[in-house]
Amino acid sequence: MKSKLTCLLICFLILACNNNNSLSFEPLTIATDSCENCTSVRIEIPEATGKTKLSKTINSALEGEIIALLNFDEESDAQNLEEAKEAFVYDYKELSGKFPEESMPWEATIEGTITFENKDIITIKLESYIYTGGAHGYGTNRFLNFDKLNGVELYQEDLFNNLDEFKTYAETLFRKQENIPADGPINNTGFMFETESFYLPDNLGYTENGLSLFYEPYEIASFADGPITLTIPYVEVNSFLKYPQQP
Structure with a gap:
């Protein structure tokens, strides 16, 4: 009898552990009403369902980034996406009231996609385009990485066994990709690293x-140069990662 109870308990614990890192999403869209010459906001992201720690962590992180x-x-x-949308529209109205000659409507488009997921890690990329006046808008990406088992967001220092060693390795690949001489200054070909030395970007994330x-x-x-992207295959970067992936 004891042995059956023990087996049942073990099975229950295994199912509970597996359930901790299981995820499902529903599409979430928040947008202003469509009208001519109006400030527009459109947000389309995956919203994690359920009441697990992981779901709450993901939704909170996405909300914070978008706000x-x-x-x-x-x-x-x-305090939430609806209020952030309304605040964006309000800020435009305030500014256009003071400077009506510069009242071209603002625009904000934000789209979230899952770029990578396995049993350990999930990465969501936020692609955004924000226009608040001037000659052009500003587009960027944000990568948010999460530990599925522990239900926490992972920051840059959490991803690597040794961040300094990875930075040195990444510089070698960056120089090769951008045709920068190995023994020359990092800004030799026109880059503008502020410290005159290589550093990692604020944004990095897992992709397929x-x-x-x-x-x-x-x-x-x-x-004018636009964003610069360096993608390192897992077969090359796994030795540096705390969460190595199958190549």
């Missing part, structure tokens, strides 16, 4: 093709 993207004056106290390092416009180059 920050829509925060024009850095004084918004928006490998670990993607994404430098936003202006981060290391001019706006």
Whole structure:
């Protein structure tokens, strides 16, 4: 009898553990009403369902990133996506009231996609385009990486066994990709690394093709150069990762 109870308990624990990192999503769309010459906001992201720690972590992280993207004056106290949308529209109305000659409607488009998922890791990329006046808008990507088992967001220092060693390796690949001499200054061909030395981008994440390092416009180059991306196949980067992946 004891042995049957023990087996049942073990099976229950295994199912419970497996359930902790199981995920399902529903599409979430938040948008302003369509009208001519109006400020527009459109947000389309995957929303994690259920009440698990992981679901709450993912939804909270996505919400925080999007609120920050829509925060024009850095004084918004928006607590959710609906309030962030309304604050963006309100900020435009406030500014256009003061400067009617520069009242071209603003635009914000944010789309979230899952770029990688297995039993250990899930990565969601937020692609955004924000226009708040001027000659052009600003487009960028944000990668959010999550540990599925522990239900936590992973930051840059959480991804590597030794961050400095990886940075050295990434610089070698970056120089090769961008045709920068190995023994020359990192800005030798026109890049604009502020410290005159290589550094990792703020955004990096798991994709099906490998670990993607994404430098936003202006981060290391001019706006005209656009974003700079370095994708390292897992077969090359796995030795540096705390969460290695099958090539």
